Amino acid sequence: MIDFKEILGNVRQNVPLVHNITNYVTVNDCANILLACGGSPIMSDDTDDVVDITSICGGLNINIGTLNKNTIPSMFLAGKRANELGHPVLLDPVGAGASRIRTETAAKLLEEIRFAVIRGNISEIKALAQGSASTKGVDADENDQVNTGNLDGVIAFAKAFSVKTGAVVAITGALDVITDGEQVCLIHNGHPMMSRITGTGCMLSAMTTAFVTANPGKPFEAVCAAVIAMGLSGEIAHKRLTELDGNASYRNYIIDAVYNLTAEQLEDGAKYEMR
């Protein structure tokens, strides 16, 4: 059983300061969801700035969504410094498999940085693990979707990748698969409309970094709680939608729901199973 009260309570009480090297598309939402969950965001991506900034933070979120020649070396510098300091580092390999530079950068980050968490959709994680994939842009390929038919295979794959990398692996989608190489958590929270908002994955990665940072020694439980929190917030926000609302209001409502989220809501609304 996940102790939501403790996990969420630690985020709210510790106010984890999270350093984000992330894309410019969804960065504002990442900052606001970090504030919503109880953390504190700082964004910095210049090679001259990242070592100092990550040193005063508690955790580091690396998202390659709009990587470029200036920010790639910053990811390595910040990642290594965070490793030295024992800060948890999360990798969100946005679009790995969709371009050579994304796949290679993510792979090289995996080689040189010790990640506490790797979070992506199934296509991205496959690209990362196998060096090839049929990623359709930043969304998972339909042929890759996790379902009851291929679930055992996906779990075995995720466990092996977790063992290899030493990271908690979170493959998120309609059904989320989280593993630390031994324990496996399947999560059924969320709503299909979340895929019609840009950045739900990025936001989840940012929030997950806060949860892991605020809960030292419990990365698996913290990742599970963060993924459940995001999915449940998507459900709560969806109930709020009126006929006139669409994905823009939905985005706001999801962040609002995270802001108001309680341990009780998590206990009542969590839909997960441990394997």
Next chain:
Amino acid sequence: MIDFKEILGNVRQNVPLVHNITNYVTVNDCANILLACGGSPIMSDDTDDVVDITSICGGLNINIGTLNKNTIPSMFLAGKRANELGHPVLLDPVGAGASRIRTETAAKLLEEIRFAVIRGNISEIKALAQGSASTKGVDADENDQVNTGNLDGVIAFAKAFSVKTGAVVAITGALDVITDGEQVCLIHNGHPMMSRITGTGCMLSAMTTAFVTANPGKPFEAVCAAVIAMGLSGEIAHKRLTELDGNASYRNYIIDAVYNLTAEQLEDGAKYEMR
């Protein structure tokens, strides 16, 4: 007559993947409006990334709103690759006429890339066509505004520019003028308050790229439908405003309206005339 059912239906069914090289000011809104209309966005602007990314997409949206030394060469690389692949490419010359580098970059893009669509305000399009203008920042100059007095001249200008470039030219503002060099469509949809939101032009360009990508062989009709869709969504969203709402809520409501837009709404609400 524009076949809204077919045009919008194709966007919703084909889910066109649009590569955006765009400014960091309105990029999140561009991504969300692409998702709202039925498309799928990917942003990428590094020279090492853009060729791979545009290759897996269906269309390319180039917006020079915050161009810089790193992204300018990416625009050329991606544009040429998209041309090779036969993908439609749209140019949004944000602020052309306001600085030398913007005017020159837009002009050079026009020389080296074959654009399917050029969309901007009257001052930007004049700067592009004539190499000079009195652009006031990113908004059209008041002296340039299209009105009944100068409409014939603007139409003749737009047609000539369309013939010269081979692109559908969309001059948008209170009155929109769209032409493929032969056909002309005047559009009266929209609401003045749309100019009080940042990025309505950028969003329209992103959405237009999706409409053109999903409707091969019909660029003129697709552009007209996208411009009408944006204007009508601005009208629908405006009706939703309460006394306490301002431009922030209005922005969300417009994207929401695009999300919920139907062919029937377009058929009933479109205010356009073919010339």
Next chain:
Amino acid sequence: MIDFKEILGNVRQNVPLVHNITNYVTVNDCANILLACGGSPIMSDDTDDVVDITSICGGLNINIGTLNKNTIPSMFLAGKRANELGHPVLLDPVGAGASRIRTETAAKLLEEIRFAVIRGNISEIKALAQGSASTKGVDADENDQVNTGNLDGVIAFAKAFSVKTGAVVAITGALDVITDGEQVCLIHNGHPMMSRITGTGCMLSAMTTAFVTANPGKPFEAVCAAVIAMGLSGEIAHKRLTELDGNASYRNYIIDAVYNLTAEQLEDGAKYEMR
């Protein structure tokens, strides 16, 4: 007494065009709040673009929130050009004290550019004035918070810094301290929840630049009015919150409140004292 009718009226009537070199985290909110208050935003940060752009604007807002090797030289180029043209320039030293490059860049900007306004939280302003601070990321350190116990000291510090720099100094937080070296204004408007939104400081800096630009010769009064306008909008927006709303909706409501703000609301709601 601050003449809100005149100050706000000038913003709405003059539609000041503000050039922003700002971070990519909150840039969209900065653009929308500039439009909300009655100004017009343009963002540009490339060395080849900024001189032209600032030349057609009325004021310049420099925010170092995500400074990098490309944008730092742009800040100097634009700042010097704005100085030549007599345009007011505002400095928002985001995260000064949190990294060497931020502290040094802000200090060097102060040396080479004449600022009309410097706006930051107490930790940032201390870092700027004293070359050292205990900035916790982008938020003020708790030990630095302005309160009744240290208020006299903070006022003396702010006045000295204003005299030294020739700028109106605005130290904002739960209690805002504004001074031009002689006059001091203490402002009690605002709501604690504003600190749970990313970018309230950035937005205030952008809006303040518009207020100062539209009110030549009255920088102190214009800064006070802008700070009051932001705080009061935070109060008005907070009243609008429902049980389900959180920081995302609150952000929108604040910009909405600025959009609808009247001189009468300012006259009735302003909570300030001149010292």
